[in-house]
Structures are given as C-alpha cells and as structure tokens.
Amino acid sequence: MGMTMTQKILAAAAGLEKVEAGQLIEAKLDLVLGNDITSPVAIKEMDRFTVKGVFDKDKIALVPDHFAPNKDIKSAEHCKCVREFARKNQITHYYEVGEMGIEHALLPEKGLTVAGDVIIGADSHTCTYGALGAFSTGVGSTDMAAGMATGKAWFKVPGAIRFHLTGSLPQWVSGKDVILHIIGMIGVDGALYKSMEFTGDGIASLSMDDRFTIANMAIEAGGKNGIFPVDSIAEQYMKEHSGKQYRIYEADPDAVYDEEYTIDLSSLRPTVAFPHLPENAHTMDEINAMEPIAIDQTVIGSCTNGRLSDLRVAAEVLKGRHVAKGMRCIVIPATQAIYMQAMEEGLLKIFLEAGAVVSTPTCGPCLGGYMGILAEGERCVSTTNRNFVGRMGHVTSEIYLASPAVAAASAVKGILCGPDSLSD
Numbered sequence: 001m002g003m004t005m006t007q008k009i010l011a012a013a014a015g016l017e018k019v020e021a022g023q024l025i026e027a028k029l030d031l032v033l034g035n036d037i038t039s040p041v042a043i044k045e046m047d048r049f050t051v052k053g054v055f056d057k058d059k060i061a062l063v064p065d066h067f068a069p070n071k072d073i074k075s076a077e078h079c080k081c082v083r084e085f086a087r088k089n090q091i092t093h094y095y096e097v098g099e100m101g102i103e104h105a106l107l108p109e110k111g112l113t114v115a116g117d118v119i120i121g122a123d124s125h126t127c128t129y130g131a132l133g134a135f136s137t138g139v140g141s142t143d144m145a146a147g148m149a150t151g152k153a154w155f156k157v158p159g160a161i162r163f164h165l166t167g168s169l170p171q172w173v174s175g176k177d178v179i180l181h182i183i184g185m186i187g188v189d190g191a192l193y194k195s196m197e198f199t200g201d202g203i204a205s206l207s208m209d210d211r212f213t214i215a216n217m218a219i220e221a222g223g224k225n226g227i228f229p230v231d232s233i234a235e236q237y238m239k240e241h242s243g244k245q246y247r248i249y250e251a252d253p254d255a256v257y258d259e260e261y262t263i264d265l266s267s268l269r270p271t272v273a274f275p276h277l278p279e280n281a282h283t284m285d286e287i288n289a290m291e292p293i294a295i296d297q298t299v300i301g302s303c304t305n306g307r308l309s310d311l312r313v314a315a316e317v318l319k320g321r322h323v324a325k326g327m328r329c330i331v332i333p334a335t336q337a338i339y340m341q342a343m344e345e346g347l348l349k350i351f352l353e354a355g356a357v358v359s360t361p362t363c364g365p366c367l368g369g370y371m372g373i374l375a376e377g378e379r380c381v382s383t384t385n386r387n388f389v390g391r392m393g394h395v396t397s398e399i400y401l402a403s404p405a406v407a408a409a410s411a412v413k414g415i416l417c418g419p420d421s422l423s424d
Contacts, residue, residue, distance in 0.1 A: 002252025004160040005227055006195035009135040009249050013118040021159035021256075029059065030134075031112060032147040033121030035103055036064035040081040041141035042122060046149055054089045055151035061093040061112055062086050063103040066363045071370045101335025101361040104128040104216060104303035109335055111242025115230045116249060120147050125303050125385065127218045130227035131211035132234055133248065137225045158224040160195040161186075162257040165202030167266035172419050174313070175210030176305055176383065176403040179217040180271040181263070184281025192222035194258060197251065202265045203228060208237045209309040216304050217385050220278040270418045272381075273401035276389045284406070284418040293400075293416040296378040298407040299392075301332025301359070302366045305383035308338050310404040315347040317408035317419050323355035324414030330372045332359040356411070368392045374399075381410040 003011065003018065011019040013027035034042055039062055054060055062082050067075035086094035093112060100106065104125050107113050115133035119126060122144035129136035139153065147153050163182065183190070196218045198211075206214075211228050218226030228234065230248045238246055270284040287293075300306075300314045311333060323329045331351050333339035339361060342348055348358050365372030366384040374380055374393030379400065382392065387399035400416055409419045 001256055002254040004195060004255045004257070005133070005197055005229065005249050005251045006135050006160060006225060007157055008251070009116060009118060010155060010157055012116070012249070019157045021157055023157045024154060025157060026152050026154050027118050029120060029147050029151050029153055030117035031059055031061060031119040032144060033061045033063070033103060033107065033119065033123065033126060034082070034144050035066050035123055036068055036075065036078045036082055037066045038122030038141045038144060039085070040078050042145040042148065043081060043085045045142050045145035049145070049149050051149045054091070054148045057090050058092045059151065060091050060148055061107055062091055063095050063100055063106055064097070065100055065102050065361070066367065067369050068100065068362060069097050069360065099336060101338070102303045102306055102363055105307055105334035105338070108132060108212070109241060109337060111244060114238050114242050114244045114246035115234065116247025120144065120153050124219045125216050127223065127225045128212055128216040128303065130215040130218065130225050131208060132238060133228060133230035135225055135227065138219060156193070158193055158195045159258045160197050160255070161191050162260045163196060163198050164260065164262045165198060165200040165265055166262065167202050167264045168205035169265045169268065172270055172405045173268050174403045174405065175206060175213035177268055177271045178210070178265065179214045180273050180278065180281050180401065181268055183217065183221045183278045184271065184273070185261070186221055188220060188277055188279045189222040191218065193224050196221065196223040196226040197257070198226070198228050204231060204233070205265065207309060208233060209307045212307065213304055217278070220385055270403060270406050272406060272416065273387055275387055275398040275400070278385070278387060278401060287416060288421070294379065295327065295381050295410050295414060295416055297328040297330065297372060297374065297380040298411040299330045299332070299365050299372055299380060299382040299384060300404050300407050301330070301334065302363065302384040303334065304385045305404050306332055306334030306338065308341055310383065311338070311342045311347050314404040314408040315350040317405055317422070318354040318356065318412065319350050321354055321412045321422070323411045327411055327414050328372070329354070329356035329411035330359060330365065331356050332364060332371070333361055335361050365392055381407045381416060383407050
C-alpha cells in the first residue's frame, strides 16, 4: 500500500520510511508562522517553558497583518509584543508595516515556502503553501509556541481525498470558482482532517495564483491541508522567488484515497457562496434566474484573492466603468510588492477613477477587523474566504464569497452579478 504526497512529506520529516493515515508522528518543521493576533498568545506560552528562546531564528516568520497598521490601542499592544519578541530573538523574517503584507501572500513571495517543506502557522489558512507542494497547516497558538521552541510538532497523519482536474477554465472563471464549486459539492466538513490532493492534466492550465487560492480554502472544507504536485509552473515560481532547496514528492501509484472526484474545469461557471457558509454555493446561471440581490459593499483582496492577477481581473472589469452610486468598493493589494506592481501597471488609477478605494496591505475587513466593517443588514460581495454570521461586522449582515471578477462586476451594477451582465 503506497503513500500519498502528503504522507511522503510527513514520513521524511519524521525520519520514517513509511507512515499511514491515523498514525501519530513527531515531525521536524521547516517554518513556523505567526501573526499579530496569534503570536502574542504563543509568546506568553513560551514564557512558561523551561526551554528559552527559539529553535532557529531563520525558520520563524512573524507578520503583523490582521490589525496592522494598528487599528486601536489593543492592536498596537499586540504588535508591540510581537515586535519586541522578534527583536529579542533576532527573528530574521519579521516584517513590519511598510514591508509586511498579508502573511499567506507574503511568505511565498519572499521565498520562505517551497516544495517538500513542513510548515505550521497559527492561522487556519496556512494551508495556502500546499500550492507549491509543501505540507502546511494551521495550528493553535500553543502548538506554535512549542514549534518555535523546539522546531518540532506532533501530527496525526491524515487520510486523503483526490481531486482529479481535467480541461481548462473558461473566461471569467478562476481558482476561486474551482474551490467554491468543490466546497459546494462536498460540504464544509467533507474533507474533515483529510489532505485534499489535486491531480490531473487540468492543473497545467491553473496559474500559481489559482493554486494558492484553491489550497488556501482547503480548510473551508474541513481539510487538514491542500496540496498540488510540483510541475514546471511551480518550479519556475520557486526559482524566481526563493533560493531555498526544494524537495519534490510524488504520490505512489497505489496510494490509498478515501474518496476520489473528477472535475472538468471547462464545465465550471462563476460561483458564489451565499450566506452563511462557504458550502452554500450557487452558479451565476442560478443567480441570474433569481430576483436581483442588492449589494452595499464589495471587497477585493485578502490572503485568498489579493494577488496581482486578481487585481488585473478586477481592473479589466472596472476599466471605463464606475462603481454604482451608494456602493463602496474596497481594493486591498496583498503585499507591498503587489501594490507597487499594480501602481506601475496603472491598475490603481483604474480603481480610483472607477470610484473604488485602495488600502495598504492588511487583512482588515476579512475578519471584521477594520477598513470595511458591515452595518446592520448590509450585504457584501467579498473575495475573502469565510462568510459566517457576523464575520465582517453586524450579525445581520451578509457576505457573498466570490471571485474578483464577480466582485468588480457587482460593484458596478450594485447587485450580485457576473462580468457578462455588464455587456447587457
């Protein structure tokens, strides 16, 4: 009985020839990640340990991105805690305002995550790095503290679900639509503590940004991690961004999967997750047959969809058009580098001329932090990853998860719609 891609990575990190689903292992870590919300808790836990200091100052990344630039006094104190810890322990990869970005876009951009790595982060969307063929997963702050101190973590080896992708995506359909389709198909607990492993000839048609988006939302299906095979596109990305040595692992031909699904990418349509769960998915064809849904705000950004290709698509939709009267359209580039490139390409000018606002990189409104809190009864089309009750503000507000193309089109018309409707 063979091993899946995830199981091979974990076996190597644990120094074992073979692992099986359900087995408990202790694995060496290549990177430990924390942000301004989770790191202070981990730092306080470390004060209770007999082991003092960190295991490797080069293998820890601290990114204040959730409430930074500081929203209020409490968030300022959290960031101060992280800043002082980073200074005390000489953390190499600490990113202050001005060079920071949204953590899950920043780390691959900085070359800190590569194929074969074992990565934990005190943030549930740490699973993003599986797009590069790494095993990466979210953990609690206590596990983060132990990881920073020892460089090791305990795991229960996950079983796996294989998603075989064929074909290529049609116009206005992206990685966001792929993962919303999958979550709509299997549910928010359909991959509970499973590795979501993507295979098939269709992967070659997906950009790295598409893959980051899909892996990012594996947790929204309950997955332990999401992971893609390492092809020439992934290798090129790593060579451009990182000097780290990477290790390529491939699933055995006789690897065991708990379930298998085949998805023809060419058959997918723009997809939106209605309130209040990511599994409440509807295609744009279904939405067009409904009564119009009035929208108050759109958000284009986050660790899911704040990358350069996302901004390019949004700008393509918004160019020569204007945000509907009474609408707010908030655009948040995920990193400083993305912000700079968007400026150089003229994308920011398009956004501003269209009546949108452009924010510094921050998680901001995604978790109801700031930069776009929703009031009672308001509706938002957002390119973020969660639409739980009260996620972005008032408990009666509603969040519709969608791609940048759909969010931009909805901003123009003031109703939930896709780009195709703008030609009507």
